[in-house]
Amino acid sequence: MRVDDFVYHRPDSVAQAVALLKQLGQGAHFIAGGTDLLPDLKRGRESARHLVALGGLEDLRGVHRQDDGSLRIGALCTLAEVATSPLVREAFPALAEATGMLGAAQIRNQGTLGGNFCRAVPCADTPPICLAADARVLLTDGQRERSVPAREFFVGPRETCRRSEEVMTALVVAPQPEGSGACYQRFTLRGGLALAVASVAARVVLAAGRLEHVDVVLGAVAPVPLPVEACSRLLVGKALDEELLEQAGQAAAEAAQPITDIRGSMEYRREIVAVLTRRALSEAVARAEGRGRYRWEGLR
Numbered sequence: 001m002r003v004d005d006f007v008y009h010r011p012d013s014v015a016q017a018v019a020l021l022k023q024l025g026q027g028a029h030f031i032a033g034g035t036d037l038l039p040d041l042k043r044g045r046e047s048a049r050h051l052v053a054l055g056g057l058e059d060l061r062g063v064h065r066q067d068d069g070s071l072r073i074g075a076l077c078t079l080a081e082v083a084t085s086p087l088v089r090e091a092f093p094a095l096a097e098a099t100g101m102l103g104a105a106q107i108r109n110q111g112t113l114g115g116n117f118c119r120a121v122p123c124a125d126t127p128p129i130c131l132a133a134d135a136r137v138l139l140t141d142g143q144r145e146r147s148v149p150a151r152e153f154f155v156g157p158r159e160t161c162r163r164s165e166e167v168m169t170a171l172v173v174a175p176q177p178e179g180s181g182a183c184y185q186r187f188t189l190r191g192g193l194a195l196a197v198a199s200v201a202a203r204v205v206l207a208a209g210r211l212e213h214v215d216v217v218l219g220a221v222a223p224v225p226l227p228v229e230a231c232s233r234l235l236v237g238k239a240l241d242e243e244l245l246e247q248a249g250q251a252a253a254e255a256a257q258p259i260t261d262i263r264g265s266m267e268y269r270r271e272i273v274a275v276l277t278r279r280a281l282s283e284a285v286a287r288a289e290g291r292g293r294y295r296w297e298g299l300r
């Protein structure tokens with residue numbers, strides 16, 4: 001488990017980082033917290049002759065409320081910063097909660113939101129809830145910034161639409177309308193430091209007791225985070241009850257495209273998806289009604 005020698009570059013600006021990556025060509029990678037990339041280099045899954053560190057780029061840090069009410073979360077925010085940010089907890093608490101479940105304190109203190117997105121591992125924990133919120137990913141080539149819906153960002157396992165020299169600068173979450181509630185549920189084989197066997201994010205908007213808007217997004221059971229349109233079709237315009245919950249769980253299980261691996265079989269994952277979908281939807285509705293509680297106790 002030895003990493004081959006590489007040259008470490010520490011640019012001062014995004015433009016410099018992009019220029020370096022272009023100039024160094026193949027064998028050069030951006031590195032943020034390194035919690036995905038360094039293990040991949042050790043395992044020989046990736047090779048690198050040059051690492052271009054993003055750590056010095058202040059523009060990529062911080063959480064800000066923008067003039068239109070949306071939240072701009074810098075790609076270099078650590079997972080712990082997202083989980084504990086008062087702004088994130090106020091504007092889109094389900095993202096803070098989801099981020100706080102991930103890994104362990106060491107990983108959350110070192111790993112970044114941008115790294116979680118750009119690595120694009122199918123079981124990554126932050127993408128499903130961000131897709132459910134219709135978040136957007138901001139990318140720059142050093143000259144022009146483009147904004148991509150998070151739903152279009154992931155194109156396959158460990159593959160995104162980000163061009164190799166582009167830096168992810170931030171994630172933008174639009175203001176949540178009145179009557180919104182969201183919840184992320186994941187199932188792991190043990191309590192800490194475990195990757196999701198399956199996960200489900202749900203976001204609802206309630207009006208006069210009926211579901212005006214529903215988004216269900218599955219994680220770890222498809223090559224990319226998977227929105228389940230069938231759940232929206234089933235639930236919009238109705239008041240959630242036990243029968244509808246059961247049907248929504250079934251619809252999500254049918255939409256899942258799980259694989260069998262060391263963490264669980266295809267069949268097991270479908271069962272888990274049905275259970276998590278029911279839990280995520282009923283908690284999202286409870287939160288929209290002001291009854292739900294967020295679980296971030298213990299997170300500093």
Ligand SMILES: Cc1cc2nc3c(=O)[nH]c(=O)nc-3n(C[C@H](O)[C@H](O)[C@H](O)COP(=O)(O)OP(=O)(O)OC[C@H]3O[C@@H](n4cnc5c(N)ncnc54)[C@H](O)[C@@H]3O)c2cc1C
Nearest residue numbers: 032033034035036037103111112114115116118124125168
């Ligand atoms: C023990 C352990 C437990 C873990 N548990 C979980 C878990 O429960 N859930 C989970 O989702 N993940 C988990 N992870 C994975 C990892 O910690 C996260 O994915 C983390 O968010 C990665 O961020 P990073 O900053 O460390 O990324 P890095 O390793 O620095 O980078 C990852 C990739 O993204 C690219 N990149 C990073 N930032 C940018 C950017 N701004 N612009 C362009 N490209 C960029 C890099 O070039 C690299 O290819 C775990 C990892 C470990 C080692």
